[in-house]
Amino acid sequence: MSLTVPVAEIINSSTNPLLAIDPSWERVPLGKIAKVLNGFAFKSELFNDKKGTPLIRIRDIGNNKTECYYDGVFDEAYVIHPGDLLVGMDGDFNCSTWRGPKALLNQRVCKIEVNIEQYNRKFLEYVLPGYLKAINENTSSQTVKHLSSRSISEILLPNPPLTEQQRIVARVEALLSHVNAARERLSRVPLIMKKFRQAVLAAACSGGLTEGWRKENPDIEEANKLVKRLESIRKQFKIREISSIDNLELSDLPDSWTWIRLANIAIVMDPDHKMPKSSDGGIIFISPKDFKENYQIDMTKTKRISDEEFLRLSKKFVPRPLDILYSRIGADLGKARKAPQDIKFHISYSLAVIRQLGEMENSDYLFWLLNSMFIRNQAFENVRSIGVPDLGLRDIDNFIIPLPPLAEQYEIVRRVGLLFERADAIDREVEAATRRCERLTQAVLGKAFRGELTRNL
Structure with a gap:
């Protein structure tokens, strides 16, 4: 289902700190400072996984890559370039700057083209996700939630002077630089742990994990x-x-x-x-x-x-x-x-x-x-x-x-369990640290949108 509550009502009644603004600022509808371009309904029979032009679908927002290609003619108006701001119009209403290759904009994804003489593009990148989340939370649905380009255009954004927007962006990026670096390092850990678990299983099924155990138990x-x-x-x-x-060449x-x-x-x-x-x-x-x-x-x-x-x-x-x-x-x-x-x-x-x-x-x-x-x-x-x-x-x-041997199987399982427990503990620590980074980010952004970061500058 689509949105049934007016966007202005959602914003005015929200207690989300990311939607609060400095009392001296006014608000401006997104449609006044940017254009919303809806994606095109490209023919799915021309989709494939390697030939043609990359195609951005909802699932690709935030990934900066796509595994889908479109092998057909297209209008240049739907070409997305690195740096374009995209919004998913179904599901979670995700918002992200595209950092992948030149690609096509598929249906149910839209591009926000900002008038940089009226609004700071980076400021919009920081501001918009909180409003989309509030709209998502107020969109009732028994299946998939839908967002219209009209609703996006009606979002009432904070509108401090352009020079102040620039100062806010500079201050936010300075404060979040270390947080983002930590988040980047944390994001690499899950892949490391996945490789670790596979290394454990490789050692388990080759006999390497229990080599010492066999020497201690020669009579099994x-x-x-x-x-x-x-x-x-x-x-x-x-x-x-x-x-x-019998005729297969197998390792020792x-x-x-x-x-x-x-x-x-x-x-x-x-x-x-x-x-x-x-x-x-x-x-x-x-x-x-x-x-x-x-x-x-x-x-x-x-x-x-x-x-x-x-x-x-x-x-x-x-x-x-x-x-x-x-x-x-x-x-x-x-x-x-x-x-x-x-x-x-x-x-x-x-x-x-x-x-x-x-x-x-x-x-x-x-x-x-x-x-x-x-x-x-x-x-x-x-x-x-x-x-x-x-x-x-x-x-x-x-x-x-x-x-x-059966006895060694039990020992292998025991050792795999112990090593995986350690890996699980690391995963939990990473998840907790990631949540702390997110809370700190939200706190900084909340202060920024209330004008508190630049009030005395």
């Missing part, structure tokens, strides 16, 4: 004996035939380890492909979109299905608490999450269930291995679809697995 049972015991369990199921690995493993296919230690199943209907307050229905980056599942926004749909899906199989849910279709392909405990649920056909056999059932080693780049690279290599990525069950069966 070798992994190939475990595989032989599981073979008798496999024969109880109608499982697809396992491809041989510790002596007590062995190379196998995933199907040697687990069965892989997918649910009925008929999409169930949604049902308010029904049974949880998990899909890849519910997978969080911290290897958890977000249960707060899952789709719900009726008891009847659950029973229909359950005719094929019912997911169990010790199952591994594996994304095999779509952009999130190749991610593993543990099945929820103590709740009733079913899964989308975009997921497969990997159910470990026998003694493997209580080991989390395979779960972590599936999330490593060693397995994810195998998944990406076997994607069959040109459009939506699609990984078949046999492809998952055929994943090549470095299997340690």
Whole structure:
């Protein structure tokens, strides 16, 4: 839905400190000091990921890059240059200066062209986000929120003298220089921690993580004996035939380890492909979109299905608490999450269930291995679809697995858990520091817009 409350009423009734102004200043409608250019509805059939001109969509605001290109003719009026101020007109109403390459302005994104003889462009960059947030908070919607160019033009901005705007910008940038530098350093930490976690998993599945442990425990049972015991369990199921690995060139493993296919230690199943209907307050229905980056599942926004749909899906199989849910279709392909405990649920056909056999059932080693780049690279290599990525069950069966002895699996899982706990603690510290930077930024901007930073200059 669109805005139903007048913009002026939102501003006048707001208690947001970013919307307050010095009593000596007047306000001016944005449309008086700038032009609002709406994006164009370019034909989606001409979109692609490499050929043509970069195309800016709502998702690209703030990213300074786009992975979408438009391979067709266009009007030069919709060309965006580095430094242009953009606003997203759906969703969160984000605002950002474009710092990517020359690109096209797609629909539901607008460009704000400031008359620099009337208003300081940088001052507008600092001021506008607070007003857009206030409008967003007052826009009711059951689906996606929408913002019109008319509403943007009606935003009543603080209008101090142009020379004072320039002084405010200089003062804000001086005060925030250290904050922005800290924020920039903090923004690099998540990628560092992501690489750290993958390095831990790489060491885990190569034997490097437990090299010292093996020397201290030389008499543990070798992994190939475990595989032989599981073979008798496999024969109880109608499982697809396992491809041989005898002719493959594989790297050396510790002596007590062995190379196998995933199907040697687990069965892989997918649910009925008929999409169930949604049902308010029904049974949880998990899909890849519910997978969080911290290897958890977000249960707060899952789709719900009726008891009847659950029973229909359950005719094929019912997911169990010790199952591994594996994304095999779509952009999130190749991610593993543990099945929820103590709740009733079913899964989308975009997921497969990997159910470990026998003694493997209580080991989390395979779960972590599936999330490593060693397995994810195998998944990406076997994607069959040109459009939506699609990984078949046999492809998952055929994943090549470095299997340690069961006792070593438990030790690997323990060490991975400890190292990931440390990484999680660092993530929490970074999040807290980022929030402090944001609070400090908001405090500085609030003072700036009330004229307090330049009052005595």
